Amino acid sequence: MSEEILTTQDLHLYYGEKEALKGINLNFTDKGITALIGPSGCGKSTYLRTLNRMNDLIPNVTITGTIKFKGQDLYAPSADTVQIRKEIGMVFQQPNPFPFSIYDNVIYGLRIAGEKDKEKLDAVVEKSLRQAAVWDEVKDHLHESALALSGGQQQRVCIARVLAVSPEIILLDEPTSALDPVSSSQIEATLLNLRHDYTIIIVTHNLQQASRIADRTAFFMNGELIEVDQTKNIFMNPAQKQTEDYISGRFG
Numbered sequence: 001m002s003e004e005i006l007t008t009q010d011l012h013l014y015y016g017e018k019e020a021l022k023g024i025n026l027n028f029t030d031k032g033i034t035a036l037i038g039p040s041g042c043g044k045s046t047y048l049r050t051l052n053r054m055n056d057l058i059p060n061v062t063i064t065g066t067i068k069f070k071g072q073d074l075y076a077p078s079a080d081t082v083q084i085r086k087e088i089g090m091v092f093q094q095p096n097p098f099p100f101s102i103y104d105n106v107i108y109g110l111r112i113a114g115e116k117d118k119e120k121l122d123a124v125v126e127k128s129l130r131q132a133a134v135w136d137e138v139k140d141h142l143h144e145s146a147l148a149l150s151g152g153q154q155q156r157v158c159i160a161r162v163l164a165v166s167p168e169i170i171l172l173d174e175p176t177s178a179l180d181p182v183s184s185s186q187i188e189a190t191l192l193n194l195r196h197d198y199t200i201i202i203v204t205h206n207l208q209q210a211s212r213i214a215d216r217t218a219f220f221m222n223g224e225l226i227e228v229d230q231t232k233n234i235f236m237n238p239a240q241k242q243t244e245d246y247i248s249g250r251f252g
């Protein structure tokens, strides 16, 4: 399917007086991976956070423009942020499991929603952990603390926690930058499997990672979207000089 699931039109974001996003127009079709790259401070994380209203939690933020998820204005007064964050889940740079068991981490969202059917919860735990490619490693320890896992395992449990509430879009903010190379490649493999079923948007500093996993890559600089294209075009034949300079390591 190639219909647009998420659209951003003329998006500006201000932290107080400072304009961090300067009129972003960027759309996402259903399924696949889009990487957001660019030098430090260019607004990648800020942009990612606007997509499930995480910036609402920061004081003094002003947002103008339009973001639509399946045609509905994400910032409409009637929009339900709890529902939005279920449909558009987020995985952070530092794995952030709750200080509960692996099982309770994965079912956290369902339990909050009032689900009590143990058979259903068991099934969701297994399915989500399998999708996150960590089931085999944790299946005999489901009722032990998630904090006892390695960083890479914790991050895959966090991905399972997002998957358990059946999102359509998964946002990831540098999900491997705190992990060792083996754990990072396990996360990359997990995302490559998930790309068939979910729309994935990942902020990464790691250009090789973007080139390995992303179908599409968007290059940001100074709060602007400079260019977005198929990943191979961005890396092999960018349209903009700024993109070429960044990709070839001339700055950033």
Ligand SMILES: Nc1ncnc2c1ncn2[C@@H]1O[C@H](COP(=O)(O)OP(=O)(O)OP(=O)(O)O)[C@@H](O)[C@H]1O
Binding pocket: 015, 018, 020, 038, 039, 040, 041, 042, 043, 044, 045, 046, 047, 058, 205
């Ligand atoms: N909570 C905040 N309050 C004020 N300014 C902020 C806040 N968060 C980010 N900024 C500023 O907004 C700009 C964009 O930051 P952002 O973190 O989105 O960039 P980034 O491209 O993700 O950077 P990095 O790659 O270093 O994480 C920066 O100038 C940053 O200092």
